Amino acid sequence: MTQDKSKNARPVCILISALGGEGGGVLKDWVVHTAHAAGYPVQATSIPGVAQRTGATTYYVEVFPVKRVDIKDRWPVLCLSPTAGQVDFFVGSELMEAARQMQAGMVSGRTTFIASTSRVYTTAEKMAMGDGRFDSDLGLDAARTVAQRAILFDMEAETRKAGTVISAVMFGALIGALQDALALPRELAEGAIKSGGKGTEPSLRGFAAGYAHAIPVLNAPENGSQSDSPGTDHEMETQPDFIALGRQRCSDYLDSAYAEWYGERLAPVLARDDQRLTRETARYLALWMCYEDVARVADLKSRLERFENIRAEAAATPDQPIKVVEFFKPGYGEVADQLPPALGEPLRAWAKKHGKVAIFENGIHVESTSFSGYAKLRLLAFMGRFRRSSSRYLLEQSQIERWLTAIVKAQSNDLALEIALTARLIKGYSDTHQRGKENFLRILETLIEGGEYSAETRTAYVRAAREAALADPEGRKLDGSLETAGIAPRPIKTQTVKFYPRDTEKRS
């Protein structure tokens, strides 16, 4: 190409988005190496900083599409940062970060958008009390709408299959997609990987997988693999028979009579003839009836298939022995739960009076893969058979009755559903459980059993209160939500404030 033509050439702008520790820097070096080896002027920059500590970061590469031999001693002015609307190729290792770049305008009608459908959740998503995850479909839909071509596939799965790091898969996909714009022979790209020296074989496998996803050009099928993208709505999937599951759960939890009772309790709800209501009530009734007590936990932890699962998760080979240690911190409360009220209540009172919570201050470790540890778990699990006389059992059943009655008596099916869903607040152990239960009971007492509201208002209030309770572990949002329904906030819990001695005389 003559210099005159090259004067108007536009650099190929490549934006890479990755998380710290994913090898984004190596990927950037590979791209530079490949473009340079192919004879193109290339420039890359990054903003690593503290982002290398697991935050999100980007790398930016510009390749001038006219080879060095054709422009002699002139070097194009290449830019150091991406500009919205001007990025030609985007590759991202994580869906939400890819979406963030779209949000910043980096993806446009000129962009080939390559992103993994896999997710690495942010702390904000993970710490939510319910499900605070980003809706992946939002990101996937946006990609298909905004980009010129969207190449979406589960890079994480390809990475695992190849036994490599995600940057190798990203590199393959990028080089594959770049074939439209630049002459970058595959061998040069593989040469860049080889010149690095470390983990070459797995990286080449990862590269090949990525390349295969990106290379088809004509009406490339979008390899969205929706099924393994997280955050899909449960309702969209085929619904399992929750009632059967619930029966099974109850039978496993206690005995067949308990399962029968589950069915009987559900019958009046079935009479309301509302599929969603039935399903959700069946769900939460099963979970609640099979509340987690010491015996249940010990039982679940001592099943043989559990050890197989643990082995699989830890990627232990059959010849590698494993040792499993459990963390328990039994409190007086939990012991009292297991005892009949006549014994349990005095124990609870005694513990409260003496400010005692945990029996063993530092908790106990039980090695469930040792004989004695396993025997302890089985003994605890066995105690579950006598649950029916325990104080916890009696309490839970009476509360379940209140909840069920409210569902059955609800003014409308919508309200009944909201009441059923409120049981989602009851989860966790010890303090977390207690807080959840308190919130639940508060909604039950004030908005469900109490007050004079129309069915519609009540439904809206109950839903709002549930969402508020799920939004804030400290319950302030729930108070706020209840206040809008005209219910006074709870008195502030007394907290022992410890004052430290002050040096007053010195200041006088």
Added chain:
Amino acid sequence: MEVSFATEIELLKLGEGETFRGEGILAVTKALLQSGVSYVGGYQGAPVSHLLDVMVQARPYLDTLGVHVEACTNEASACAMLAASINYPARGAVTWKSIVGTNVAADALSNLASPGVTGGALIVVGEDYGEGASVIQERTHAYAMKSSVWLVDPRPNLETIVRTVEQAFELSEASNTPVIMELRIRACHVQGEFKTRANREPLVSARAPLADPAGFHYERLAHPPVTFGQEKLKFEVRMPAARKFILDRKINELFKGPEDGVHSTVGIIVQGGLYNNLIRALQLAGQADAFGDTQVPILCLNVVYPLVPEQISQFCAGKSRVLVVEEGQPEYIEQEIATLLHRSDLPTRLHGKDMLQSAGEYSTEAILRGLSRFLQGDAVGDSAGDTTAGTALGEITAARTVAQTLLGTPQSHAPGGLTPRPPTFCVGCPERPVFSAMKLVQNDMGKLHVGADIGCHAFGTFEPFSQGNSILGYGMSLASIAGVTPFQQRRPIAIMGDGGFWHNGLLSGVSSNLMNHGDGVLMIMKNGYTSATGTQELVSSPEDTLKLLAGSGSSTHTEMTIESTLTGAGVKWMRTVHNYRVGDMMKTLKEALTSTEKGLKVIIAEGECQLERQRRIRPLNAEKLKRGERVVRVRYGVDENVCTGDHACIRLSGCPSLTIKDSADPLKVDPVAHVNNNCVGCGLCGEVSHAATLCPSFYRTEIVNNPNGWDRFITGVRQFFIRLLAPHGANA
């Protein structure tokens, strides 16, 4: 530091006429050697850490040249090092992160600038401004002006950067003034190439020592009465000399554009560092080609202070309007040019911050927006240019608008929308458990005032911990609560890393507190390194022998420099707690907060930086595995069917490897907790579930690689008996 820079060091050795291909900051390092520096110093911090890190590891090679390298304990000590160039013809360079480092170095900088230098003195600062920056957004420019030292801001390509380094030393010597080179983040990390020259042996060095020290010259001291004369010297002798040098050597570049072009009666004056963004903006406006040939005349200032008045007026003469593209606030260059134009009676209209955004990074888009207004206002008029700029801006806006319609804006926090992803503690970081303990203690005792500091522990200000009421600088946390302590009913607590402790905390915080009989609690994170900047060594970093002894354990508990220093200074109440023992940490914290004992209470939270530890352990374990030796791998897990999906554990940890996944149980709606395979088995999960009485879902797995005979035997026996006890026919 366990990271090796062997490849980088090879690049430093390149000889005459070879091609260097690598990052900007490494090119600067090479340029220093090509300039014949006698000594190099600095304090680490992004984006310039690399300069010093590579130099420190390259010591054996640098010894052969006679170049001395010093990893200083803060920027003040680095800047003071340049005193060597006051009396001797020794070239020296120091580096740090700006603005923060320059703030710390300011005292030494003034005292260096006043007497001036004989040997060339260069300060390479990483201008940590704009996207990716981690410090307050201020300009180094102010320091150059108030201390009258020269500031170079080269075009961000390796050739110009390297040439400017070499010229900076000459400029420094020609005008007896230290020179600062500001490099923005992306310029430090830009990858490119340049033709190298041979490294020069310094004039004065350990290999070419002087027979005698310099004679006594009172005028080389920053001490009255000569300071008055020095001030005059700066402006009557040194600055004119510098301006002459800048003109003679054509350090600032003029890109004239066509003589009779549409825009030949306007012009742009730009900081060198922004040149590439400006050219891209011009390209998008159809006013420049791929090689930077521009239709609009440009004066590119590779030296942004001092300006050369005749160069400016010459450029402006005959131009109706000039746009100054100057990033950040205040617009010092624009103001000075305004004064110049006014004094020289030139009718040129001056534009800058009136057309460009007032604060924030000058990205291509930001420049294009200003440029589009500037070109529109052109009296000559060029509708084609305006339209092209407008089209480009339209494209930019459209891309963003469409995406934001679908995804929401960064400010809208709708459920199911995007959430921010700030950096956080590494997997297994020993500092995370301290914040878990603090959160738990506050659940019991009520909220505390927390003085935060600079370092990895500043991540404790992010979710899920959200701890910290103020950050006042590196090592300043204890000093920052001195005024708060007297009016708090509960004792405030200051968090400080060992990096901050040695950088400033011991002097500004501890000694001041002790002298004033202060109260309060100081939590020192003793992880052994300045980890946030890349695990550089401290005076209290564990020696190699200690690390060897520690093997896969933490090597910091045997290193007692901080403890003995504090004892020596007079700290009476001091406890050392291993970070991962959350229960012990809670107890100690409560004790410190409620103790009747007066005076400063110091808790040393000890646990080696996991990043550094893993870098040491991984090769060790890999070697053992290769040799067929027994290696136990530890990781944690969550029992999916025990977990109820309340995520209370995550709210006390935030570990990247403690994540969530869809529950396999169709009855459960919410995702359950899950430990992924990045887990390094630090043990925090177990400790937190114990300390917080959380839930019994967590378990620890120890996987035995290359099991020995006993392992196999005992496993067999155990499995036999376990099978006997196991429930039969139970369905999970």
